[in-house]
Amino acid sequence: MVNIADQVFFCWQAILRHRFRSIMVLLAISIGVASVVVLTALGEGARQYVLGEFAFLGKDILVVLPGKKETTGGLPPIMGEAPRDLTLDDTHNLGRRLSSIDQLAPLIVGSAEVSYDARAREVMVLGTTEAFVSLRSLRLASGRNIKTDDFRRDSNECLIGETVKDELLGSISATGIKLRIGDYRCRIVGVLAGRGDAMGMNLSDAIIISVASAEKLFDTPGIFRLLVSVKPGFDIDSVKQRIIEVMTDLHQGEEDITVISPDAMLATFDDIFVVLTLGVAAIAGISLLVAGVLIMNVMLINVSQRTEEIGLLKALGASADDVQRLFLLESIITVAVGTGVGWLSGWLLVTVGRELIPNVPFQTPPWATLIAIAVALLTGLVFSWLPAKRASELQPVTALQKHK
Amino acid sequence: MMIELRDVCKTFYLGESSVQALNHVNLTINAGEYLSVMGPSGSGKSTLLNMLGLLDRPDSGYYGLSDTDTNQLTDNQRAAMRSEYIGFVFQAYHLVPRLTARENIELPMMLAGISNGERHRLSSQAMQRLGIEDRAHHLPNQLSGGQRQRVALARAIVRRPSILLADEPTGNLDSHSGIEVMELIEELNRDGITLLMVTHDAVLGARAPRRIKMLDGTVDEDIIDREVELST
Numbered sequence: 001m002v003n004i005a006d007q008v009f010f011c012w013q014a015i016l017r018h019r020f021r022s023i024m025v026l027l028a029i030s031i032g033v034a035s036v037v038v039l040t041a042l043g044e045g046a047r048q049y050v051l052g053e054f055a056f057l058g059k060d061i062l063v064v065l066p067g068k069k070e071t072t073g074g075l076p077p078i079m080g081e082a083p084r085d086l087t088l089d090d091t092h093n094l095g096r097r098l099s100s101i102d103q104l105a106p107l108i109v110g111s112a113e114v115s116y117d118a119r120a121r122e123v124m125v126l127g128t129t130e131a132f133v134s135l136r137s138l139r140l141a142s143g144r145n146i147k148t149d150d151f152r153r154d155s156n157e158c159l160i161g162e163t164v165k166d167e168l169l170g171s172i173s174a175t176g177i178k179l180r181i182g183d184y185r186c187r188i189v190g191v192l193a194g195r196g197d198a199m200g201m202n203l204s205d206a207i208i209i210s211v212a213s214a215e216k217l218f219d220t221p222g223i224f225r226l227l228v229s230v231k232p233g234f235d236i237d238s239v240k241q242r243i244i245e246v247m248t249d250l251h252q253g254e255e256d257i258t259v260i261s262p263d264a265m266l267a268t269f270d271d272i273f274v275v276l277t278l279g280v281a282a283i284a285g286i287s288l289l290v291a292g293v294l295i296m297n298v299m300l301i302n303v304s305q306r307t308e309e310i311g312l313l314k315a316l317g318a319s320a321d322d323v324q325r326l327f328l329l330e331s332i333i334t335v336a337v338g339t340g341v342g343w344l345s346g347w348l349l350v351t352v353g354r355e356l357i358p359n360v361p362f363q364t365p366p367w368a369t370l371i372a373i374a375v376a377l378l379t380g381l382v383f384s385w386l387p388a389k390r391a392s393e394l395q396p397v398t399a400l401q402k403h404k
Numbered sequence: 405m406m407i408e409l410r411d412v413c414k415t416f417y418l419g420e421s422s423v424q425a426l427n428h429v430n431l432t433i434n435a436g437e438y439l440s441v442m443g444p445s446g447s448g449k450s451t452l453l454n455m456l457g458l459l460d461r462p463d464s465g466y467y468g469l470s471d472t473d474t475n476q477l478t479d480n481q482r483a484a485m486r487s488e489y490i491g492f493v494f495q496a497y498h499l500v501p502r503l504t505a506r507e508n509i510e511l512p513m514m515l516a517g518i519s520n521g522e523r524h525r526l527s528s529q530a531m532q533r534l535g536i537e538d539r540a541h542h543l544p545n546q547l548s549g550g551q552r553q554r555v556a557l558a559r560a561i562v563r564r565p566s567i568l569l570a571d572e573p574t575g576n577l578d579s580h581s582g583i584e585v586m587e588l589i590e591e592l593n594r595d596g597i598t599l600l601m602v603t604h605d606a607v608l609g610a611r612a613p614r615r616i617k618m619l620d621g622t623v624d625e626d627i628i629d630r631e632v633e634l635s636t
Contacts, residue, residue: 006514017502312498315459316512316559317487319480396459401496 011330014041014375019300022334025298028291029338029380030345033372036284038348040368043277048361050269052212054262059136060102062240064226064247084256085222086212088152090247094226097246100234103131105227106151108214115180116168116209123164124206127214133159135227138203142143143175143190148210155213158186159305161204165191236261267377281368285375292379299331301388307394314396324392328384335380339373405470405489405566405598407433407456408553412465414451414621425451427621428464432510438590438599440609443618449602450571452618456600457490457569458482487516491560493589495572497552499544499559506531506540507553509559516563530558530564534588538574551582557585568592570601586611 002010015022066086108127113120126132129148133140146157156181167175174188186209192206211223230239240259248255274395303310310323318326346364353362414426425448441449454460455467458474464593469489474482499508509527516527528634531537534554544552552575558569570589574582586608593599603609617625 002515003517010514070542095483126578307499309500311516312500313511314483315457315486315492315498316515317563318515319483322482322483322515397454400459400494 002318002325007329008333011326011333014060014306014330015334021298021302022242025270025291025295025331025334026338026341027087028294029288029376030342032284032288032291033339033376034343034346034349035287036281036368036372036375037343037364038349038353039280039284040277041346041362041364043280044365045353045360045362047270047273047277048363050273051266054266054269056366060230060232060236061242061262062228062230062236063262063265064228064243065258065260066256068223068256068258070320075284084251084254086213086226086247086257087222089090090250091223091226092152092327093250094228094243094246098239100231100239100242102229102231103129103135104151104229105129105132106211106223107132107225108211108218108220108225109224110214110218112181112217112222114164114168116177119168121164121167123161124202125214125217126203126206126208127211127217129211131229132208132227135229136203139161139193141191141193142173143188146189146208146210148212151211153210153212154216155210156184156186157189157210159190159192159208161202161206162187162194162356163190163202163205163208169399181209182217184209184213186213198309277365277368281371285371288372288375291376292383295331295335295380296383296387298325299384300390302330303327303387303391303394308400310391310394311396311400314394315400320392323394324388327388327391328381331380331384331388332377335376339376342376343369343373405435406434406468407431407567407598408466408468409455410466410468412455412462412467413459414448414455414463416451424621426455426476428465429623431616431623433598434601435598436596437614438593438612439601439614439616440612441600441602441616441618442604442609443624447618448621449618449623453569453571453602455598456567456610457492458486487512487563491563491565491568492568493553493556493560493568493573495575497544497549497556497576499552499555501544504541505536505555508544508555509562512559512563526562527558530562534558546599548581549577550584553577553581553585553587557588560615561597565597567598567600570599571602573601575604582608608609629633 005394019111064086084102088106095101095104105128110125110127112125114125115121129151130145132138133145140159141162143159146155146159148155151288160174160179168179169177174191177188179188181187192203215221220334228243230236240261243259244255244257247257251257304343313323313326350362350364354360409429409431412426412429413424416423416425423446427498429448429452440488441452443449451460462476466477469485472485474485476617477485500511503511506527506599509530510523513523513526531540534557536551536554536558539547539551539555544555546556557573568589573589574585589599589601590611601612603607609615613629615625615627615629616623
């Protein structure tokens with residue numbers, strides 16, 4: 001029985017001797033492991049990114065959409081066609097009838113050319129109420145929030161994003177300046193701070209006006225979304241039910257709205273991304289199996305080229321088990337080094353990716369790393385079993401005569 | 405360690421044709437004997453050597469090593485017996501090319517799981533005995549033929565086997581280093597090891613006090629030289 005340190009030394013010598021062959025196996029394994037590490041990091045990064053995008057919605061906020069999805073389950077009808085509009089009157093009545101509602105922010109979204117002096121710019125116009133700023137946790141760089149005491153009435157106050165300010169006004173102070181949006185004129189009362197994207201909206205390149213003005217500007221009777229914040233102490237799910245009941249009542253008994261709580265939305269996205277990440281992990285895993293086939297081939301070549309050595313080892317007193325162990329160990333060492341290299345280079349790639357795209361938190365989930373390492377080692381073991389077995393069964397006599 | 409072969413047969417099959425390499429061979433070798441085995445190619449010399457070295461199993465017949473019926477042993481037990489009692493020297497040396505001389509010599513001890521310190525001590529002894537202690541760190545391809553065979557010889561005897569099986573040990577050497585290696589081998593025999601040498605060379609073969617001639621898988625001649633035996 002050969003002691004383990006000697007086995008490792010002996011195998012290591014053999015690996016070094018057949019450097020090119022060993023590097024091939026090592027590469028195959030490390031590419032497999034690295035791709036699992038990198039691809040799952042992409043999936044997990046995308047998941048975290050999307051979750052982060054929704055994080056601005058607090059736990060006590062509900063989103064009301066016009067339209068009702070017929071079937072249960074699946075994605076909410078974010079892009080769904082509404083059979084009946086959700087109006088500002090509905091919004092007003094909803095707020096009046098439900099004491100559990102704290103703030104309401106109806107949204108009308110469109111795009112229009114905004115001009116000041118000779119400069120003009122196509123920007124996103126967001127019609128809403130003053131509640132929007134607090135519901136979305138927005139901060140103001142200067143000035144104050146718009147005032148919409150009764151959101152069903154026009155107001156000529158507006159907020160602009162930083163990009164809009166820079167592009168249209170340059171360095172002049174924004175507060176008090178009047179802008180034109182088509183026929184509509186509004187006065188800037190404040191500038192939004194920050195630039196990030198959220199939910200596909202870049203608010204720094206947007207202008208916020210009152211919802212009633214936006215309704216006129218875009219000549220639309222219905223609102224796009226309604227954000228509702230629930231008063232502290234009320235159960236969010238029962239408020240959700242109450243909103244559906246009241247809206248059904250307001251719409252003559254027809255249930256034609258959808259209410260989403262951020263939790264439900266997040267759960268759906270979470271599910272999608274977990275499945276996606278698992279999918280890419282599985283695809284990357286296949287490359288490990290392919291590497292396994294390579295290992296088997298390389299080991300078979302190895303065995304047939306080292307017939308003489310195997311015969312010699314047996315003549316010198318090695319048992320079949322000793323020979324099998326030595327060949328298994330040799331490929332396990334190679335695979336282990338390959339796994340290490342793959343893990344390290346995958347980790348490096350992920351780290352570099354995080355530096356290049358700081359918005360997306362690329363990170364390999366621990367389960368993916370564990371599975372990649374386990375699958376790689378298992379592949380190495382399984383696919384070198386046969387060659388090692390074959391080596392151990394070589395008759396020393398034929399083995400030695402081959403090179404006589 | 406006494407070697408006893410009774411009615412040992414071995415046939416090799418190559419496609420349609422078959423060769424009866426050993427045909428009812430009977431042979432008894434006492435501990436400490438020195439035999440040369442000669443005969444034309446294909447007469448069964450190497451098969452006999454492999455059989456004695458437990459590298460091959462007979463198709464039929466009895467092979468006893470000190471009263472142990474080797475046919476009853478498992479492959480692992482046979483490996484253990486090889487490790488313990490039998491040393492091999494081959495014409496082609498069969499050194500592991502990536503290992504140094506010392507590592508090659510230590511290989512059988514490594515396989516037997518002997519500790520590092522003991523290995524070092526025994527391999528140093530063997531190298532000293534064969535005059536290659538200054539070659540310990542050389543790789544086989546940095547050694548001359550004679551030196552390689554000395555390393556192989558050191559490897560064969562480092563575990564102090566009872567039997568040394570040599571297959572054309574000087575076949576790849578020039579006559580000068582051939583004689584040197586032969587003298588080393590014979591010296592081992594004088595120290596008590598049973599020596600069995602297969603050779604083509606009649607002059608070398610004649611050095612042995614007991615000479616066997618193989619022909620068509622049988623022992624054709626078995627001459628024991630009483631005078632030589634008595635004079636040593």
